[in-house]
Amino acid sequence: MTRFALTRRTMLAATTAAALPLGASRAQAGALRIGAILSASGGLASFVPPIRAGIMLALNEINAAGGVLDGRRLELVEADDQTNPQVGVQVATRLVQADAVPVIIGPMASGITIAVANAVTIPAGVPIISPSATAPAISALADNDTVFRTAVPDGLQGAVLGRITRARGIERAAVMAINNDYGRGLADAFSASFQAAGGTVTASQNFEENRPSYRAELQTLAGRGNPQALVLIAYPASGGTTILRNAVENGFFSRFVLTDGMRDQAVVQAVGAQALRGTFGTAPGTAAAPEQRRRYEEAFRRANPTLDPAGAFVAQSYDAAYVAALAIQKAGQAEKAAIRAALRGVSAPPGEVVGPGDWAKARQILAGGGEVNYEGASGPIDFNATGDARGRIEVWDIADGRINTVENLSE
Amino acid sequence: MLELVNFYLLPGLVLGAIYAMSATGLSLVYGVMRFAHFAHGDLMAFGAYAALAAVDALGISPWAAIPIAAAATVPVALAADALFYARLRRSLPAVLLISSFGTGLMIRAGLYFVFGPTQTGYGMGFTPPLVLGALRIQVRHLWIIAGAAVAALALHLLLTRSRAGRAMRAMADDPDLARITGVDVAQVIRLTWAVAAVLVAIAGVFLGIDTQLTPGMGFNVLLASFAAAILGGIGRPWGGALGGLLLGMAEELSSFPLIGGAPLLEPAYKTGVAFAVLVLTLILRPQGLFRGM
Numbered sequence: 168m169t170r171f172a173l174t175r176r177t178m179l180a181a182t183t184a185a186a187l188p189l190g191a192s193r194a195q196a197g198a199l200r201i202g203a204i205l206s207a208s209g210g211l212a213s214f215v216p217p218i219r220a221g222i223m224l225a226l227n228e229i230n231a232a233g234g235v236l237d238g239r240r241l242e243l244v245e246a247d248d249q250t251n252p253q254v255g256v257q258v259a260t261r262l263v264q265a266d267a268v269p270v271i272i273g274p275m276a277s278g279i280t281i282a283v284a285n286a287v288t289i290p291a292g293v294p295i296i297s298p299s300a301t302a303p304a305i306s307a308l309a310d311n312d313t314v315f316r317t318a319v320p321d322g323l324q325g326a327v328l329g330r331i332t333r334a335r336g337i338e339r340a341a342v343m344a345i346n347n348d349y350g351r352g353l354a355d356a357f358s359a360s361f362q363a364a365g366g367t368v369t370a371s372q373n374f375e376e377n378r379p380s381y382r383a384e385l386q387t388l389a390g391r392g393n394p395q396a397l398v399l400i401a402y403p404a405s406g407g408t409t410i411l412r413n414a415v416e417n418g419f420f421s422r423f424v425l426t427d428g429m430r431d432q433a434v435v436q437a438v439g440a441q442a443l444r445g446t447f448g449t450a451p452g453t454a455a456a457p458e459q460r461r462r463y464e465e466a467f468r469r470a471n472p473t474l475d476p477a478g479a480f481v482a483q484s485y486d487a488a489y490v491a492a493l494a495i496q497k498a499g500q501a502e503k504a505a506i507r508a509a510l511r512g513v514s515a516p517p518g519e520v521v522g523p524g525d526w527a528k529a530r531q532i533l534a535g536g537g538e539v540n541y542e543g544a545s546g547p548i549d550f551n552a553t554g555d556a557r558g559r560i561e562v563w564d565i566a567d568g569r570i571n572t573v574e575n576l577s578e
Numbered sequence: 579m580l581e582l583v584n585f586y587l588l589p590g591l592v593l594g595a596i597y598a599m600s601a602t603g604l605s606l607v608y609g610v611m612r613f614a615h616f617a618h619g620d621l622m623a624f625g626a627y628a629a630l631a632a633v634d635a636l637g638i639s640p641w642a643a644i645p646i647a648a649a650a651t652v653p654v655a656l657a658a659d660a661l662f663y664a665r666l667r668r669s670l671p672a673v674l675l676i677s678s679f680g681t682g683l684m685i686r687a688g689l690y691f692v693f694g695p696t697q698t699g700y701g702m703g704f705t706p707p708l709v710l711g712a713l714r715i716q717v718r719h720l721w722i723i724a725g726a727a728v729a730a731l732a733l734h735l736l737l738t739r740s741r742a743g744r745a746m747r748a749m750a751d752d753p754d755l756a757r758i759t760g761v762d763v764a765q766v767i768r769l770t771w772a773v774a775a776v777l778v779a780i781a782g783v784f785l786g787i788d789t790q791l792t793p794g795m796g797f798n799v800l801l802a803s804f805a806a807a808i809l810g811g812i813g814r815p816w817g818g819a820l821g822g823l824l825l826g827m828a829e830e831l832s833s834f835p836l837i838g839g840a841p842l843l844e845p846a847y848k849t850g851v852a853f854a855v856l857v858l859t860l861i862l863r864p865q866g867l868f869r870g871m
Contacts, residue, residue, distance in 0.1 A: 372844065374845055375845065375847070378848075379795075380593055381845075382586075383590075390581065416707075417585070
């Protein structure tokens with residue numbers, strides 16, 4: 168999602184906000200309050216209604232199935248960051264200082280997540296779980312293990328692509344990527360991983376969409392450093408197919424490495440199975456187990472007939488709320504450090520697999536001193552060492568004119 | 579050096595020929611009716627899809643479908659004129675411009691509706707390039723360049739040798755004078771649309787043959803066509819043709835790896851080159867390259 172820069176004013180705002188009187192509202196007895204920072208107004212506002220519904224669905228299911236700890240209801244304290252990092256820091260400060268929430272879901276944008284983490288939650292030691300921040304930079308935060316996300320970072324596909332390209336015997340590759348965040352980000356991630364695996368990127372170009380011809384670009388790429396394959400990061404109808412056709416027809420390249428944007432049977436039809444023999448690529452894998460996903464979608468539709476359970480980062484939001492609740496249950500107390508320590512354990516193996524709607528079962532296992540492994544609506548979660556959800560990346564190839572899934576890789 | 583010819587100059591020429599045919603029509607319409615016809619790109623796509631329908635239905639080659647495409651596109655242009663532009667002829671140029679934009683959207687929506695948004699082609703498959711010594715050229719590119727040359731010649735003959743063509747030029751020079759000297763304005767306007775539609779339909783089929791078909795294909799080259807028309811001096815069909823060739827070549831050559839294998843300019847910005855050429859030309863020769871020549 169959108170990134171925002173952290174400025175000096177942000178820090179100033181944080182200091183001012185921190186000086187406000189504390190304890191304005193205390194948690195009401197019986198209910199256990201957890202925080203959420205969403206961008207309910209501003210640039211990301213349109214994403215919020217289904218995301219909020221995802222969080223509320225998880226909380227309502229949990230409350231209906233007995234609540235957390237000794238039967239306490241979960242209650243959400245929601246704050247609006249206005250899609251603005253300064254405001255995000257202010258409201259985070261309020262949640263941490265005044266409402267004293269032990270865990271926060273959000274923020275949504277990567278830039279706001281970084282601002283909030285650096286200014287407020289890392290110093291305070293409060294764990295945050297963002298459902299939608301995908302910028303690779305978040306993995307690199309010196310966060311004292313307080314920043315988690317159920318979203319899969321952008322860099323993973325490129326990293327896997329670079330590795331498998333080298334593993335398939337390609338040493339020199341030329342990169343051609345669509346001139347936008349998707350293309351540039353993936354190209355960078357690919358190049359870094361390919362070079363780390365011992366490959367050489369002979370040349371790298373960003374191309375403009377919807378050009379009638381790409382021969383000049385391809386000739387420039389093919390004529391430099393003797394590349395063995397073309398790594399093409401594109402969409403079929405806005406240049407990708409044209410590039411493949413131009414490349415095949417003029418003999419610029421005979422081997423292609425593609426990404427999810429080009430994983431389309433129409434590409435095979437337009438370019439020809441013969442020409443694409445030996446082509447392979449990657450795509451975000453089908454992360455969630457189908458039965459977990461189905462249970463979530465059915466429950467979501469029942470609760471919110473007008474919203475889309477498959478909307479952007481909605482399943483991730485549901486999962487963020489669920490793992491937060493599981494961590495509280497596992498920790499046995501609503502205390503920030505204990506929750507932080509429990510988050511990784513409840514999301515990853517070992518442990519008995521629980522999924523969407525399994526709260527009663529999970530509660531019972533945890534009460535009996537057992538371990539659970541939450542397999543969510545968006546994927547297996549399995550927070551890794553940097554607090555990122557483990558996504559799966561599909562490796563596919565083209566054989567006999569059809570696109571086939573070869574394997575699903577994580578990491 | 580041969581690389582330059584094979585992969586930069588020839589593609590530039592092919593692209594330029596397509597721009598030229600589209601720009602010529604734009605220039606004609608502007609000359610006779612004094613408005614920027616924004617539906618021109620979508621007429622181009624319509625022509626390309628009309629040929630596709632013929633190719634699919636009759637099993638003919640797209641080259642043979644060119645007359646069908648032209649014949650199908652002319653009534654669309656005439657209908658658009660009769661339904662929308664004729665009623666707005668006396669309004670402000672901006673009103674006509676926006677109405678042509680709307681017409682273009684309608685045509686494009688129709689193409690989306692009938693043919694769907696996915697990219698498609700004439701199913702010609704790949705052909706190895708013709709090798710002439712060290713020169714490598716696709717046969718279809720020769721045909722496109724030759725076809726554009728023939729179309730240009732035919733247009734030239736029409737404009738200079740026929741009475742109707744002379745009437746068109748008279749309208750372009752001074753509409754009021756043409757009217758009082760007995761030129762049948764309605765007739766000239768219809769002829770202008772027919773000529774522009776034929777040219778743009780052929781350009782559409784050529785573009786479809788050289789690349790693929792999408793409903794947005796014509797709109798994507800519309801700006802370049804306008805730039806070519808203005809470059810050549812809008813209202814001058816010949817200027818439009820030369821402007822198209824120039825622009826096509828400038829775009830392709832800008833990414834030529836002159837220094838150490840790196841392109842002169844990241845190809846992502848090559849459309850910018852075309853417009854830089856345009857702006858420079860307009861600063862140095864505000865009337866366009868060929869106006870008044």
